[in-house]
Each structure stands twice: as C-alpha cells, then as structure tokens.
Amino acid sequence: MCFGVRDAIALASKHAEAGPLTVLGDLVHNETVLADLRARGITIEQEPTKVTTQAVLVTAHGASERALGNTRALGLHVLEATCPLVHVAHRAVKKLVADGYHPVIIGKRGHVEVRGLTEDLADCDIVLSEIDVLELKERPRFGVAAQTTQPIEKVRALVELLRARFPQSEVRFVDTVCQPTKQRQNAAIELAQQCDVVVVIGGAHSNNTHELVNTCGRYCPRVHHVQTAADLRNEWFADSDTVGLTAGTSTPDHVIAAVEARLRCIEVTEPTPLRTQVQ
C-alpha cells in the first residue's frame, strides 16, 4: 500500500475513535479495506448532502476548492486526507494556469482525483487517448499535467503527440505522476517479462490496478485481475511454471498474503507447486 493511502486510512481510523465520521467517496478503491472501515463504525457516502455526522473526511484523491466549500457550507467539519502528491499536482495545475497556459490533464474523466484537479478551472481539457489529443483545439500555450496514477510512459507519449500535432504551440509538461506509481509500474514490467502468468490484485474500480493490468499485458499474454484469493481459478495456471504477483497501491498486505498463499498451493499439470514471484 502506498504511503498516501496508508496515511488516509490511519487518519480515518484515528478520527473514528474520537466520534462519528463519514468518509466522502471511496477512501480507497478496495472493497476489503472499505468493509474494514465500515466495521469500525465509519460511514461512507458519495454525496455531502447525505452525510449525517458532523465530521466528514475527504479521501487521498483530494477535492476541488469548490467541492470543499460546498461541503463546508452544509455546516460540516471537513478533514482532509488528501495525499501530499495529489496536492503537488493541484499546485502544478494552478501554476500552469497562472502562467497563461491552457490546462490539459492526462487522466480519466469523471475519476474523483481528476474532478478535484479540474473543477476549479474555468476551462480545461481532459485527455486519455491519442484520439483525445488529436481532437484538441489549437491553443498558443498548452500546460500539461497528469492524474497521479497514470503510467508515465503513456503520459510522455501523449505529450509528444501533442507537440507533434501542434508544432506552432508552446507545450509545457509538468510530471505529476507519483513516485509509488512509477516504481510499481517499472517493477510490474520487469516481473511480467519473466513470468508465464501475472496476477494483479486490486479493487475493481482502482485506476492504478487497471493500469498495472494494462502494463503487464504488454509484456505477458496471460494477466488476471483479482480482488481477493477467492477470485483465483486453477485453470489460469495450466502449463505455467512461474507466476508473477503484483498489486495496486490500495491493496492491503493481508489480501496480498492470502493470494500468495493460495497460489503456492495450486497444483498445475506438473506435480511441483507453482513458483511465485512477488513485486
């Protein structure tokens, strides 16, 4: 688990001991962690208008000033668990706009972090694919930043495409992809190159987990996404010798340990158990 998610969970747990607490949105995109938080008496709501506790906690993904203001206007006490690296991205976008650049965010439209990055902007574009970049309107100055969990290779490729598409425009790129995401992506590439099968553990709605699946899929044809050990299927490992195991940034250690333990017990075509590499 990355430090941003770990700190957010710790903050929620600490405040829940002091009194009733509602988390606004998914603190992490991982059902196992969310179930654990509910068991501690923490309520999870998607809309501030549905909150019935005095204290609300904004997740590690952050929120726009507008959303924070609207929540406070309801009389709620707002606690922020925004990851410092998401704050870095917010400051980068603000500076690009202040310096006169038209902001372009490389990220997933509608994702909570991207909403937080863009909701305060008068005008911006959100792109995720080559087609999105090719369809942009020409501007004299583009200022590009990215959702923190986007693969850096993809981000750099889209920035290069933007430069090629608009050679007359000035393009300033600020790398806001976070270090834990970069490390995990690089480790996943190394892992996928050495394995017959890769298992990626993470929540169904976790962006960085989906990106890990995509990245591993470029280097290994057999990649499976699971949320828990119960999702593993013996037939995925037929004729395989080495299985790689990696996980999204919000996956708890005990879930990873359970998947690894289950994998080590799987009997495949050979009488010897699978070898497992963990990143």
Ligand code: SF4
């Ligand atoms: S994935 Fe990166 S930006 Fe997001 S919470 Fe973790 S460290 Fe922070």
